[in-house]
Amino acid sequence: MITIYDIARVTGYSPTTVSKVFNNYSDVSAKTRGKILDTAKEMGYMPNSHARTLMTKKSWTIGILFNESSGVGIRHPFFGGVLDSVKKTAEAEGYDLMFISDNIGGKTASYLEHCRFRSVDGVIVMLADRGDEGLQNLLKSDIPCVLLDFDDERPGCVSSDSIDGCYLALKHLHDLGHRRIAHISGGGDTFVGQQRRLGYEQGLRRLGLAADERLIVPGGPFFSVEGGRQAMLELLDLPQPPTAVLAAGDNLALGAIRALEERNLEAPRDMSIVGFDDIEAASLVRPALTTIRQDVGHMGARAARMLIGAIESEDMPPAAVLPVELIVRESCRRL
Amino acid sequence: MITIYDIARVTGYSPTTVSKVFNNYSDVSAKTRGKILDTAKEMGYMPNSHARTLMTKKSWTIGILFNESSGVGIRHPFFGGVLDSVKKTAEAEGYDLMFISDNIGGKTASYLEHCRFRSVDGVIVMLADRGDEGLQNLLKSDIPCVLLDFDDERPGCVSSDSIDGCYLALKHLHDLGHRRIAHISGGGDTFVGQQRRLGYEQGLRRLGLAADERLIVPGGPFFSVEGGRQAMLELLDLPQPPTAVLAAGDNLALGAIRALEERNLEAPRDMSIVGFDDIEAASLVRPALTTIRQDVGHMGARAARMLIGAIESEDMPPAAVLPVELIVRESCRRL
DNA sequence: ACGTTAGCCGAAACCCATTTCGAAAAAAAG
DNA sequence: CTTTTTTTCGAAATGGGTTTCGGCTAACGT
Numbered sequence: 001m002i003t004i005y006d007i008a009r010v011t012g013y014s015p016t017t018v019s020k021v022f023n024n025y026s027d028v029s030a031k032t033r034g035k036i037l038d039t040a041k042e043m044g045y046m047p048n049s050h051a052r053t054l055m056t057k058k059s060w061t062i063g064i065l066f067n068e069s070s071g072v073g074i075r076h077p078f079f080g081g082v083l084d085s086v087k088k089t090a091e092a093e094g095y096d097l098m099f100i101s102d103n104i105g106g107k108t109a110s111y112l113e114h115c116r117f118r119s120v121d122g123v124i125v126m127l128a129d130r131g132d133e134g135l136q137n138l139l140k141s142d143i144p145c146v147l148l149d150f151d152d153e154r155p156g157c158v159s160s161d162s163i164d165g166c167y168l169a170l171k172h173l174h175d176l177g178h179r180r181i182a183h184i185s186g187g188g189d190t191f192v193g194q195q196r197r198l199g200y201e202q203g204l205r206r207l208g209l210a211a212d213e214r215l216i217v218p219g220g221p222f223f224s225v226e227g228g229r230q231a232m233l234e235l236l237d238l239p240q241p242p243t244a245v246l247a248a249g250d251n252l253a254l255g256a257i258r259a260l261e262e263r264n265l266e267a268p269r270d271m272s273i274v275g276f277d278d279i280e281a282a283s284l285v286r287p288a289l290t291t292i293r294q295d296v297g298h299m300g301a302r303a304a305r306m307l308i309g310a311i312e313s314e315d316m317p318p319a320a321v322l323p324v325e326l327i328v329r330e331s332c333r334r335l
Numbered sequence: 336m337i338t339i340y341d342i343a344r345v346t347g348y349s350p351t352t353v354s355k356v357f358n359n360y361s362d363v364s365a366k367t368r369g370k371i372l373d374t375a376k377e378m379g380y381m382p383n384s385h386a387r388t389l390m391t392k393k394s395w396t397i398g399i400l401f402n403e404s405s406g407v408g409i410r411h412p413f414f415g416g417v418l419d420s421v422k423k424t425a426e427a428e429g430y431d432l433m434f435i436s437d438n439i440g441g442k443t444a445s446y447l448e449h450c451r452f453r454s455v456d457g458v459i460v461m462l463a464d465r466g467d468e469g470l471q472n473l474l475k476s477d478i479p480c481v482l483l484d485f486d487d488e489r490p491g492c493v494s495s496d497s498i499d500g501c502y503l504a505l506k507h508l509h510d511l512g513h514r515r516i517a518h519i520s521g522g523g524d525t526f527v528g529q530q531r532r533l534g535y536e537q538g539l540r541r542l543g544l545a546a547d548e549r550l551i552v553p554g555g556p557f558f559s560v561e562g563g564r565q566a567m568l569e570l571l572d573l574p575q576p577p578t579a580v581l582a583a584g585d586n587l588a589l590g591a592i593r594a595l596e597e598r599n600l601e602a603p604r605d606m607s608i609v610g611f612d613d614i615e616a617a618s619l620v621r622p623a624l625t626t627i628r629q630d631v632g633h634m635g636a637r638a639a640r641m642l643i644g645a646i647e648s649e650d651m652p653p654a655a656v657l658p659v660e661l662i663v664r665e666s667c668r669r670l
Numbered sequence: 671a672c673g674t675t676a677g678c679c680g681a682a683a684c685c686c687a688t689t690t691c692g693a694a695a696a697a698a699a700g
Numbered sequence: 701c702t703t704t705t706t707t708t709c710g711a712a713a714t715g716g717g718t719t720t721c722g723g724c725t726a727a728c729g730t
Contacts, residue, residue, distance in 0.1 A: 016679075
């Protein structure tokens with residue numbers, strides 16, 4: 001490996017001067033600069049990030065944290081999209097991404113310890129288990145953290161506008177003549193689960209529709225197809241079933257459609273369904289799912305920019321709630 | 336930040352001794368060990384990975400490389416699954432994951448330079464563009480690299496058994512009475528695209544079926560739904576269309592089904608379809624897709640273990656070709 | 671001709687750990 | 701009670717950079 005000492009030796013200057021060249025110090029003459037730069041390129045010099053970090057306390061590394069306890073993890077298509085845009089945005093600003101886990105060298109460690117060990121400049125929490133003590137300790141630390149779908153007021157949180165999304169969905173159904181609209185809710189302990197349920201309730205009120213407790217059925221903690229199936233079955237067994245369903249996630253909606261098929265019913269003929277997320281499968285399925293699209297690309301980019309802002313200004317920007325969009329496809333019909 | 340010097344000061348021992356404790360040197364008495372360990376825990380000591388790496392030349396970091404030029408990237412569900420298992424396996428062995436990009440500090444750099452800059456111990460190339468010169472230079476370097484779906488003979492390559500997968504699919508169709516089976520092929524410059532086409536051709540021969548050049552239609556470079564749709568349309572326009580299609584990817588298969596719908600045809604009634612990959616949507620779609628499942632979890636774990644083996648033994652294990660599995664669902668019928 | 675000033679450059683300290691090797695102390699051998 | 705061996709410890713060098721601060725030279729002003 002070529003070091004600044006090698007370049008110093010070859011050019012006849014001191015390591016100090018070589019270092020200064022790469023750090024754009026002004027007290028180096030143009031001639032010296034040129035000679036050092038030339039030989040550096042010639043010798044294939046590449047700085048050593050570890051040595052640099054050791055000195056500057058800045059690693060140019062952003063930690064990516066998945067609180068895996070929920071068991072969902074990176075697999076969910078939502079995260080692939082977010083991660084992709086986080087990566088692109090961060091890289092453009094000179095930061096690299098590293099996964100933060102709960103162990104170091106194969107031995108259990110806290111997230112905070114891991115962050116300190118690797119001296120990451122900040123962390124993006126993509127999937128947060130609100131009850132996790134390790135996560136809470138990290139948030140209490142001085143390490144800047146941006147969280148996805150964790151809160152809509154706490155500084156450093158980025159979320160999609162679930163409230164508005166639910167309203168858009170309900171409005172759409174209402175416009176189609178539906179008045180009895182059920183909700184298959186997501187995991188009650190997740191922020192989006194809570195938020196979408198809240199959005200459903202507020203949306204009903206705003207549209208002047210009566211609320212009916214029995215029309216809210218939990219679809220299990222994991223936003224899974226199977227959970228949606230079960231919930232739809234319950235709804236169909238109601239004395240007075242709904243004519244439409246707003247599911248808290250596309251997988252739940254897909255499960256609901258599955259349940260309909262089992263009962264020899266069909267969407268949208270017998271039941272209108274709206275999902276949430278717009279995962280890839282939503283447009284592939286028949287009937288194609290009408291759903292609320294989260295802009296994952298925007299979300300990742302925003303999270304990355306927020307974090308970098310916090311890292312470089314020592315001040316965490318306020319929470320961002322991103323707009324969502326109604327994607328009308330085939331799973332709803334006019335009554 | 337607490338350093339070994341702080342602990343040395345407090346305990347009265349030298350930094351050397353403190354370091355030795357954490358590195359399990361035998362020349363430290365049990366008493367000393369205990370005292371140092373205690374105060375370390377008390378003070379919340381956490382080693383600094385950068386200082387350590389600087390000295391030992393080992394970063395305990397594995398680079399993850401997506402050759403994004405193809406435009407697919409992390410978004411594809413396949414990678415989410417692989418990445419997940421790579422992460423779990425690597426972490427269990429004490430390695431962390433960092434993404435390798437083609438820039439450093441916001442300025443363009445080669446993959447190799449990035450790897451040296453961060454001194455990663457090895458790299459897993461998840462999506463390789465065979466023509467990329469930067470990638471080739473990385474492979475020529477002394478940094479251990481494991482590649483997914485890149486080759487099936489080169490040491491350090493992990494791939495699913497496309498040949499066998501195609502045979503399984505063809506055999507299934509053959510068993511159902513199909514004799515005229517088409518192939519919608521994937522990007523010709525990708526390894527899996529080539530391999531699956533080869534598997535199709537060999538499979539036909541093995542089953543004693545006649546090959547017909549016109550039955551092989553390229554589905555475009557990106558394994559996309561739209562590409563599959565176009566290809567199916569072409570097949571339908573053939574004077575003598577096939578009765579079944581083996582698509583080189585599930586998305587292609589899904590696109591093919593879409594094309595059938597447009598012509599008021601239906602799978603499996605009018606055309607049997609087999610996909611490849613078993614992405615999430617495959618089981619969600621109607622008709623649910625009969626497909627060849629790649630074990631992404633196994634693939635990631637294998638890749639990680641192979642790389643770590645190479646890192647720690649200086650010797651790259653031979654290529655691994657992983658078995659695949661036929662998943663029979665609803666998209667094929669008996670003729 | 672002399673004091674100022676600005677422009678360039680480098681010595682040395684520092685960041686935090688690892689590792690070698692020698693020395694001191696303690697234990698074992700004689 | 702020496703001598704030898706074993707334990708236990710630490711000084712110092714090392715890794716590759718950054719940053720402060722002081723020194724030297726050349727140009728400038730008068």
